[in-house]
Amino acid sequence: MADLTITRTFPFAPQLVWDAWTQPEHFAAWFGGDQVDVPAETLDYVAELGRSWKADMVLPDGTRIHWVGEFIEVDAPKHLRLTITDQPDSPERSHLIVDFAEVDGATEVTMTQSPIPEGAEEALLQGYGHFFDTLEAELGRMAAA
Incomplete structure (x- = not known):
């Protein structure tokens, strides 16, 4: 099995x-992209070290995908590492490692x-390209609020 690394720069401050x-409310707005719903009642997502998380994605055709994982490293606002799977009954988990770096007033996100x-x-x-497009739109809404 291989790794996948994606880097994208968002024109917003690292804290945002x-x-x-x-x-949770912002994660639910972009996770899965703009064609997917993450119902609030399915979301248990608090970025604390050692805490489990879960979320359901509801696809346009009504299909539900159940996501689960655990927060492994939380170093605000620089680094996040969590496990993730859409196979909740399987012990196998991928790791998402997300680094946030300030670059000229913007934020470079490197996710592996x-x-x-x-x-x-x-x-x-x-x-993930679609997720990140939706994340950028959510960041715009957050910045305007």
Whole structure:
């Protein structure tokens, strides 16, 4: 199995980007992209060391995907590491390692998922690209509030 690393710069301060990743109402707004709903009643997401998290994604066709994981490292507003899987009954988990770096007033986010399933790289790149587009829109709403 391989790893996947994506880097993207958002034109917002690191604290705002951190908040979008770690505050449940903002995470739910972008996780899965703009075509997916994350119902509040399915979301248990508090970015604290050792805490488990869960969320359901409801796809446009009504299909539910159950996500679970655990926060492994939390160093606000610089670094987040959590486990993640959409197979809650399986003991196997991928790790998401997310680093936030201030670059000229913007935030460079470097996210690594390790491991990724064999042959999944292209689909993950496309999916995370859509997630990050939706994250950027949520950041715009947060900044305007």
